[in-house]
Amino acid sequence: xxxxxxLKSCIMVxxxxxxPLSALTLIDPRKVLAANPDIQWAFLVDTNKCxxxxxxxxxxxxxxxxxxxxxxxxxxxxxxxxxxxDRRYVDSPKGAxxxxxxxxxxxxxxxxxxxxxxxVGKAFFVxxxxxxxxxxxCTQVCPVGATYKTDDGVVLVDRKWCIGCGYxxxxxxxAARFFHPLLHVADKCTFCYHRITKGLDSACVNACPFGARxxxxxxxxxxxxxxxxxxxxxxxxKDEFGTKPQAFYIGLAQEVR
Amino acid sequence: xxxxxxxxxxxxxxxxxxxxxLFVLPNEYIYWSIQIVMYPFMTGLVAGAFVLSSxxxxxxxxxxKEIARFSLVFSFALLPVAMMPLLMHLQQPFRGINVMMTPHxxxxxxxxxxxxxTYGCIVATELWLVYRKHxxxxxxxxxxxxxxxxxxxxxxxxxTCLTLGAWDISHEAIExxxxxxxxxxxxxxxxxxFLHGYAGFIFGSVKANALWMTPLMPVxxxxxxxxxxxxxxxxxxxxxxxxxxxxxxxKMARWAKDVDAPTVEELEGAKHMEVMLASNYLLxxxxxxxxxxxxxxxxxxxxxxxxxxxxxxxIMERDxxxxxxxxxxxxxxxxxxxxxxxxxxxxxxxxxxxxxLFGVFMMRYNVVIGGQAFSLSFAGFMDYHLPIIPHSxxxxxxxxxxxxxxxxxxxxxxxxxxxxxxAFLKEDSSH
Numbered sequence: 001x002x003x004x005x006x007l008k009s010c011i012m013v014x015x016x017x018x019x020p021l022s023a024l025t026l027i028d029p030r031k032v033l034a035a036n037p038d039i040q041w042a043f044l045v046d047t048n049k050c051x052x053x054x055x056x057x058x059x060x061x062x063x064x065x066x067x068x069x070x071x072x073x074x075x076x077x078x079x080x081x082x083x084x085x086d087r088r089y090v091d092s093p094k095g096a097x098x099x100x101x102x103x104x105x106x107x108x109x110x111x112x113x114x115x116x117x118x119x120v121g122k123a124f125f126v127x128x129x130x131x132x133x134x135x136x137x138c139t140q141v142c143p144v145g146a147t148y149k150t151d152d153g154v155v156l157v158d159r160k161w162c163i164g165c166g167y168x169x170x171x172x173x174x175a176a177r178f179f180h181p182l183l184h185v186a187d188k189c190t191f192c193y194h195r196i197t198k199g200l201d202s203a204c205v206n207a208c209p210f211g212a213r214x215x216x217x218x219x220x221x222x223x224x225x226x227x228x229x230x231x232x233x234x235x236x237x238k239d240e241f242g243t244k245p246q247a248f249y250i251g252l253a254q255e256v257r
Numbered sequence: 258x259x260x261x262x263x264x265x266x267x268x269x270x271x272x273x274x275x276x277x278x279l280f281v282l283p284n285e286y287i288y289w290s291i292q293i294v295m296y297p298f299m300t301g302l303v304a305g306a307f308v309l310s311s312x313x314x315x316x317x318x319x320x321x322k323e324i325a326r327f328s329l330v331f332s333f334a335l336l337p338v339a340m341m342p343l344l345m346h347l348q349q350p351f352r353g354i355n356v357m358m359t360p361h362x363x364x365x366x367x368x369x370x371x372x373x374x375t376y377g378c379i380v381a382t383e384l385w386l387v388y389r390k391h392x393x394x395x396x397x398x399x400x401x402x403x404x405x406x407x408x409x410x411x412x413x414x415x416x417t418c419l420t421l422g423a424w425d426i427s428h429e430a431i432e433x434x435x436x437x438x439x440x441x442x443x444x445x446x447x448x449x450x451f452l453h454g455y456a457g458f459i460f461g462s463v464k465a466n467a468l469w470m471t472p473l474m475p476v477x478x479x480x481x482x483x484x485x486x487x488x489x490x491x492x493x494x495x496x497x498x499x500x501x502x503x504x505x506x507x508k509m510a511r512w513a514k515d516v517d518a519p520t521v522e523e524l525e526g527a528k529h530m531e532v533m534l535a536s537n538y539l540l541x542x543x544x545x546x547x548x549x550x551x552x553x554x555x556x557x558x559x560x561x562x563x564x565x566x567x568x569x570x571x572i573m574e575r576d577x578x579x580x581x582x583x584x585x586x587x588x589x590x591x592x593x594x595x596x597x598x599x600x601x602x603x604x605x606x607x608x609x610x611x612x613x614l615f616g617v618f619m620m621r622y623n624v625v626i627g628g629q630a631f632s633l634s635f636a637g638f639m640d641y642h643l644p645i646i647p648h649s650x651x652x653x654x655x656x657x658x659x660x661x662x663x664x665x666x667x668x669x670x671x672x673x674x675x676x677x678x679x680a681f682l683k684e685d686s687s688h
Contacts, residue, residue: 092282108278108637143356143361162352165348166346172465179288185349
């Protein structure tokens, strides 16, 4: 065979094979598994059931070694009070660590406001925590990749790699992140990953006496939480940011941000 | 005492300088404080100084020759300082190198290592090309000297190293240098703009922050960067020239005793011309920067999206003095009039540059701190109190003294670098 012939045949073979071969795609098994994982954790808060006792905050801080006195917290409870003269008051002293035992509203700077109970139109509590967003802005902005999303949908922080720049704290629209007062790295709710992966409830779910906080696997259609999310009218916080939160709220008022 | 200590340990980052008012979420503090104000301010100075030097090298504005060389050296001295505030602000400064080791490219900060080192290489290359002849001449002169002192031996070693073995200073070789320098400066301008534009992107891309999130942010940052860089170069140039005049008058420095040393009149004439020309460029960039900033403000006020209520209260009421009186009034309008009105003098321009620098600093301050002055709940405010007397490492780093450390370092570096790369050279030994 001459060289010219050989090259001609080679080109023909390559050209002929490239069309059917291009139809094939290489499949990364990890990608397939990630697209259809068995478990996708989701959180459900029933704001109608919350009484603001703060047990969840206490349980969370104790379980996850966040100093009780430190003014940061992985989960917190907000109190909303609407008066009949159309005023709105919100507070969350110490994240409701000790529960709402006082009726006066904390206005910051050491000032308080006592509201006449007759003047109260409506009032309710809203527990908050990390939303473990499907498209989390915090993991996107981490310059070293120290915070990441697990295959089962939980956003975690690598305490050994975090440089403490605070960019993730700035990027979170929910203020769910803070600097750990002792470790000096970014810290946030992990859905108690060390517990849920062993089949236990998270500390706050476990501590809630009224079932206001629940967790489930949203990829399991028979999971009671999945059923509730499917059948009830649920909302998420600040959906305008496009973060697709995985913490759902029953009875969410539009003023809650 | 023990209780006090325990309380100190438990103080959360940001608690020392944040005062919360009304409803602020429990984890919200002013996490990005004075050092993050310093960071865009310093990178802005670097980028601006470089752009000024490029006006001569790329566009051949011959009249800016002297101030251009000065700006290039100064930009090199400022370069390491652009990194300093970032390192001082990190909670884990020893892990800072992780940004270079495992850059996570969806993050704007991850580009820092790459852009910053590229830019550093460009400035260093350009400096080398500009000063190669000087290195060779100095090394040759030292080599020819009999009975060299230890200091001279050391200088010989340094200058020999600095030549990198390129001893050819024939006319053709220098022409080649000149050409290469032009190319490097040409590449340098977009990189300098990128270096600072992405600093703006770091803020502009934070969607959680209503004040920061605007695509104009990188452009605003670049314009104000050039303004601040040019202003600083003019200011330093005038100060150094005044100092040289003083030296020339009293023949105090070694160079002043030379036969062909510049006379006081020559120095004064050169200074006047360069300052006038550079301040024209300063005016052009100021117009661009202020236009964009005002456009952003008007746009927010006009569109009145959800966040406008709280932004209006911060901008128009709480931070009114800082934004409209200190930044726009004292920092922009007054110096603009000082430079634009007829009959301007070097003295008037110099005072104006000080005000311009202050104005750009206030702009950074109002963006960084102002962006954190309101809560994500849109129902509360945070007040920033700059720690003045440090009582811990953290209040030093993130306080007045930390900021002053960052500001003074470039001048110390300039003093050292100037020993090897003299910003003021006679015509024949550099270009």
